[in-house]
Amino acid sequence: MAGSRLTGAQAASQILQTGGAGEVNVEKVAGxxxxxxxxxxxxxxxxxxxxxxxxxxxxGIAAHEAGHALQHRAGYAPLMLRxxxxxxxxxxxxxxxxxxxxxxxxxRGPNIWMDLGILLFTEPWRSRSLPCRSSSTxxxxxxxxxxxxxxxxxxxxxxxxxxSRPRP
Numbered sequence: 001m002a003g004s005r006l007t008g009a010q011a012a013s014q015i016l017q018t019g020g021a022g023e024v025n026v027e028k029v030a031g032x033x034x035x036x037x038x039x040x041x042x043x044x045x046x047x048x049x050x051x052x053x054x055x056x057x058x059x060g061i062a063a064h065e066a067g068h069a070l071q072h073r074a075g076y077a078p079l080m081l082r083x084x085x086x087x088x089x090x091x092x093x094x095x096x097x098x099x100x101x102x103x104x105x106x107x108r109g110p111n112i113w114m115d116l117g118i119l120l121f122t123e124p125w126r127s128r129s130l131p132c133r134s135s136s137t138x139x140x141x142x143x144x145x146x147x148x149x150x151x152x153x154x155x156x157x158x159x160x161x162x163x164s165r166p167r168p
Contacts, residue, residue: 008062
């Protein structure tokens with residue numbers, strides 16, 4: 001894909017169409033590191049630098065986020081678990097530090113240990129979503145991985161892009 005000069009948005013759209021998730025829209029969002037897939041609205045949002053860029057990094061990020069949409073479509077269990085606990089974990093991680101500071105200011109004596117314990121208890125819930133992120137680099141559902149981790153579909157795209165490139 002990199003040799004074909006596709007932008008991140010075009011690559012993501014192609015991956016979604018090929019993977020059977022054509023109903024997912026690709027949108028541009030402002031900012032950096034704002035790339036994400038919203039499973040509730042079935043929208044893949046790419047930052048400006050990824051959406052419009054034909055760089056290999058942009059293609060990789062777009063493919064990664066498109067992978068989340070394909071995981072969602074396939075009912076990938078770790079992603080479903082992450083989506084289920086995300087709202088609770090997000091509230092806990094958002095409130096943990098302000099509650100800790102308020103408790104620290106108004107508490108005296110051993111209560112600080114209780115505040116610290118609550119903070120340390122909420123952090124593992126927030127980090128529960130990390131295993132799902134690392135697994136999204138491997139295709140799921142209709143794209144079984146080969147022994148080296150690359151799907152046959154991705155290899156065929158790469159071969160087509162190399163063969164269709166104009167030679168200097």
